[in-house]
Amino acid sequence: MLFVLVGLWTIGFLLLVTDPKRATTRWVSSIAFTGGSGGLSAVIADNVRPHFLLRGWLTDSVSNFLLHAEYISSLVCYYGLPYTFLMFTLVYHPSYPFWRGKRWAPWILLVPVLISLFMETKPADPIPYGYVAFWATPYILGGIALLFISAWRERNSFLRRSRMLVTTAAAPTLFFALFTLYLLPLFFGLYEWWRYNAYVIAFTLAVILVSSFRYGFLGLQISIQNQKLDYTLRAITSGTSILNHAIKNDVGKIRLFGEKIQSDVQEEGPIDKEALVADIQVIMNASQHIYDMIYRIQGQTQEVELVTEELRPAELLQQCVRMLAPGLARVEVIEQLLYQGTLWGDRAQLTEVVTNVITNALEAMPQGGVLTLRLTETKRNIVMEIKDTGTGMDKRQQKRVFDPFYTTKTGKKMNFGLGLSYCYNIVQKHKGSMSIHSVPGRGTSVFLQFPKKKAPITRRESV
Known part of the structure; x- marks a missing residue:
């Protein structure tokens, strides 16, 4: 059990030193310390007390002290392990920042633990097993379920590997x-089987050690300095590329409509002033969008200002x-805008999201096809569906489609592989969800869901 004590407390200490500000790090360190306390209790009983007795050091006062230390360490493990584990899995869940009542969760879940301290125990039992099992069982099983759900729902392959x-x-x-x-x-009166925990804990420590060398484990990586440098370089590259990606799209629109205006002016006959004004307005909107993106996106190493306002998603789709x-010459556009209400969101960021998704749909239909824009509502959500009849994607591509720097458009020099990754993050910042359904040869459907809100929220969020 000395191995369990040293191994778990060392991991807990390293994680805490590596990134003490993150709630997930603090809770997983708490798991290591509470689990290691069980090892400390066993070490006191199996090693320290016999050693002191052999040396003649086990006086009454020393014996009482060791007995109290053994008992307290045992209680920390019995009561603390289920609680810290469940709290870690809650905080580690990707939707936790959006959960209501999260501030009260640690205190509410602590109540059964505190009650355990006042429960009577049987003469031979260290804890009231019946009551503790009553709350510890759902705590542990619920935590395990949350871990599997988080890993299964994660769309980013890098984060999915980390969660697995x-x-x-x-x-x-x-x-x-x-x-x-x-x-x-x-149920069976088997009190000594806890000693076999050492073998399972050895497996856990091996997983942590191996992953720390290869990938990093919850921020712990053996080459910490290299990890920080690599993260910084990726952040700078990613931020710059996202800004370039946004500018590239709008410059392309300005060029296309500029050429259209030039062609209309050179044609003989009267000029359609309404069409000309509409085309100029598109150019003005694109230039304003560039300004907004430059102002708000200053690289992923800095904050992105997410300013929400009341907007009509139907009008936003039509505007995009x-x-x-100019790229819709061979494409039939079907608009099924059944929802005509409003949502609260960042107009500039959501315009970028929708434009990216529609652009991807058009690029998937180089020979033409059908683009369907569907806007509906459920009881709690506003749902946008952008569907094309293009080339589609296989399952391997769909698994990685939200990964930064991943792209299926290998032949294009101006493609950075950040469009859908950026869209995914922006939708999440709006407390929404983004999912893709695609069949090779049949096309792709992109679903954007946003919660209905009654009041605007203006805040700064980092992407």
């Missing part, structure tokens, strides 16, 4: 501990289509 490593390291150990610490003593009109 965390799940692999934590789930088996906590599941095994549920039986050895609580259920086996309660008008701005891309």
